[in-house]
Amino acid sequence: MDSLDPVFLSRLQFGLTALYHFLFVPLTLGLSFILAIMESVYVMTGREIWRDMTRFWGKLFGINFAMGVATGITMEFQFGTNWAYYSHYVGDIFGVPLAIEGLMAFFLESTFVGLFFFGWNRLSRIQHLGVTWLVALGSNLSALWILVANGWMQNPVGAAFNYQTMRMEVTSMYDVIFNPVAQAKFVHTVSAGYVVGSVFVLAISAYYLLQGRHVAFAKRSLAVAASFGLAASLSVVVLGDESGYLTTQNQKMKLAAIEAEWQTVPAPASFTVFGIPDSAAKETHYALRVPGVLGLIATRSLDTSIPGIDDLVKQSNGRIREGRLAYYALQELKANPGDAAAKAVFEAHKDDLGYGLLLKSTGVDPLRATDADISAAAERTVPRVATLFWSFRVMVGLGLLFICMFAFAFWMSATQRFERYRWFLRLCFYALPLPWISTELGWIVAETGRQPWVIEGVLPTALGVSSVSGAQVLGSLLGFALFYSTLAVVDVFLMRRYIRLGPEEVLAKKIVSPEERRALRAQGA
Amino acid sequence: MDANPASARRPEHRLRYEIAVVLLFKLAAITLLWYLFFGPAHTVVVTPAKVDARLFSSIPSQPASRPGS
Numbered sequence: 105m106d107s108l109d110p111v112f113l114s115r116l117q118f119g120l121t122a123l124y125h126f127l128f129v130p131l132t133l134g135l136s137f138i139l140a141i142m143e144s145v146y147v148m149t150g151r152e153i154w155r156d157m158t159r160f161w162g163k164l165f166g167i168n169f170a171m172g173v174a175t176g177i178t179m180e181f182q183f184g185t186n187w188a189y190y191s192h193y194v195g196d197i198f199g200v201p202l203a204i205e206g207l208m209a210f211f212l213e214s215t216f217v218g219l220f221f222f223g224w225n226r227l228s229r230i231q232h233l234g235v236t237w238l239v240a241l242g243s244n245l246s247a248l249w250i251l252v253a254n255g256w257m258q259n260p261v262g263a264a265f266n267y268q269t270m271r272m273e274v275t276s277m278y279d280v281i282f283n284p285v286a287q288a289k290f291v292h293t294v295s296a297g298y299v300v301g302s303v304f305v306l307a308i309s310a311y312y313l314l315q316g317r318h319v320a321f322a323k324r325s326l327a328v329a330a331s332f333g334l335a336a337s338l339s340v341v342v343l344g345d346e347s348g349y350l351t352t353q354n355q356k357m358k359l360a361a362i363e364a365e366w367q368t369v370p371a372p373a374s375f376t377v378f379g380i381p382d383s384a385a386k387e388t389h390y391a392l393r394v395p396g397v398l399g400l401i402a403t404r405s406l407d408t409s410i411p412g413i414d415d416l417v418k419q420s421n422g423r424i425r426e427g428r429l430a431y432y433a434l435q436e437l438k439a440n441p442g443d444a445a446a447k448a449v450f451e452a453h454k455d456d457l458g459y460g461l462l463l464k465s466t467g468v469d470p471l472r473a474t475d476a477d478i479s480a481a482a483e484r485t486v487p488r489v490a491t492l493f494w495s496f497r498v499m500v501g502l503g504l505l506f507i508c509m510f511a512f513a514f515w516m517s518a519t520q521r522f523e524r525y526r527w528f529l530r531l532c533f534y535a536l537p538l539p540w541i542s543t544e545l546g547w548i549v550a551e552t553g554r555q556p557w558v559i560e561g562v563l564p565t566a567l568g569v570s571s572v573s574g575a576q577v578l579g580s581l582l583g584f585a586l587f588y589s590t591l592a593v594v595d596v597f598l599m600r601r602y603i604r605l606g607p608e609e610v611l612a613k614k615i616v617s618p619e620e621r622r623a624l625r626a627q628g629a
Numbered sequence: 630m631d632a633n634p635a636s637a638r639r640p641e642h643r644l645r646y647e648i649a650v651v652l653l654f655k656l657a658a659i660t661l662l663w664y665l666f667f668g669p670a671h672t673v674v675v676t677p678a679k680v681d682a683r684l685f686s687s688i689p690s691q692p693a694s695r696p697g698s
Binding site (some may be wrong): 576 | 631648676678679683
């Protein structure tokens with residue numbers, strides 16, 4: 105691959121900025137709800153320690169929010185330069201949820217974040233609690249609109265191609281918003297964010313307990329993180345299963361690649377726990393399989409087979425041929441818009457127009473493509489199997505680890521056996537980076553698995569990229585790398601410093617637990 | 630004793646100050662990146678004609694027949 109290939113560099117730039125932005129997003133999603141839970145307990149019990157907990161974790165939330173805010177806007181910059189053809193072709197649909205996110209959800213979230221920090225002495229308890237809940241809802245609403253946009257890229261419903269404007273146009277906004285793929289992705293993604301927030305609170309609380317500092321504060325924080333995290337990590341599995349089931353319906357190639365299922369096997373398909381996928385030999389070496397499990401998960405039946413990569417390539421081959429008919433009809437319609445026969449052909453084959461464009465994306469004129477060209481284009485519909493196979497397994501493995509971790513933490517917290525299981529507190533602390541790894545891998549599975557499409561079945565990635573020079577994209581890529589690396593260093597520095605200071609230093613007050621308060625009262629009496 | 634007046638402040642105030650500095654730095658950096666690489670001078674204007682030429686044009690000098698015919 106040419107190292108200055110603008111398609112590769114544009115993908116790399118967008119992927120890196122998206123992955124970087126998503127370091128901050130899940131912590132915002134998760135911590136905002138944890139703050140709302142802590143403050144709700146404060147309002148219900150009137151115990152000052154819960155207010156202190158909300159305020160301290162709120163400071164860390166604030167650092168994360170400040171570091172993360174606007175790191176996503178750079179992706180929108182790229183739409184106008186690197187992805188101008190993509191923006192024109194699908195901007196009519198893709199732009200709507202992005203605009204709603206910016207105008208409604210982000211402003212809701214940002215306004216109430218300000219009130220959260222500066223409203224402690226200006227609002228009543230109930231009013232401030234309302235603000236905290238609105239911060240949580242606002243951040244989650246932001247995620248909803250972004251995932252509606254992304255869900256449409258995975259399953260483009262509610263839109264049709266208009267050959268007069270040369271773009272996709274909305275036919276049903278309802279279908280775009282209530283796209284089942286988008287809805288499943290939304291709940292799966294926000295639940296993963298809750299897990300990130302919970303592991304964050306769990307790890308730092310464990311750190312304080314190991315040091316014997318802020319013990320009452322840390323025990324309560326750990327209890328909230330364990331219970332919220334347990335519910336969230338179980339939800340991630342259930343909602344991820346739904347997301348996987350929908351992938352079986354809409355993105356069969358992605359599923360086959362995740363499972364390295366090279367050939368269609370009799371139902372129910374087995375799940376490959378471990379193996380080394382070999383794309384050249386089209387087989388998985390040293391495969392360790394659990395019979396029937398994939399069939400059950402992916403089709404929720406025992407008698408439905410899951411197509412393998414080979415069969416899906418054959419299907420793509422057929423669709424490319426159909427797509428050429430749509431492409432041909434389009435040429436006729438451009439020459440004579442009143443050509444009823446051409447219009448009928450186009451209507452009959454328009455769902456495969458994107459497959460015809462696959463030829464174009466390889467530099468082949470679809471009307472002059474040979475069988476070899478078509479076969480080569482069909483082979484290109486297979487994404488990177490090893491990347492998907494391993495990213496998915498590590499993500500799932502970490503998800504299962506979080507369930508075990510939260511379950512044990514919940515039991516330990518309920519039985520107050522913190523001192524006996526110091527090894528577990530250490531494990532919790534060292535687990536701090538793991539939820540970020542799993543969420544980033546989730547995005548790698550989602551986006552790499554859709555290749556070679558930027559919009560599944562509609563627009564090949566290579567055709568969405570602008571005619572920009574590789575050097576120009578490389579320049580902005582290096583600029584982003586420098587900018588984001590600096591921000592990452594500052595973020596880690598600030599987080600580490602304020603975590604080390606601890607709640608009493610940061611809030612500049614002695615944190616007194618209800619037990620200590622009772623003991624002090626008894627001494628006074 | 631720390632002679633730096635900024636670090637002698639309460640951590641909460643210092644945090645506000647540091648976040649304000651970071652936000653200003655971010656604003657400046659993003660504006661600079663936008664100006665250098667993404668501003669109006671770099672925006673690629675795409676029209677239906679350009680999309681047609683890029684995605685749906687076949688070479689006119691060679692005869693093309695309906696696929697499969």
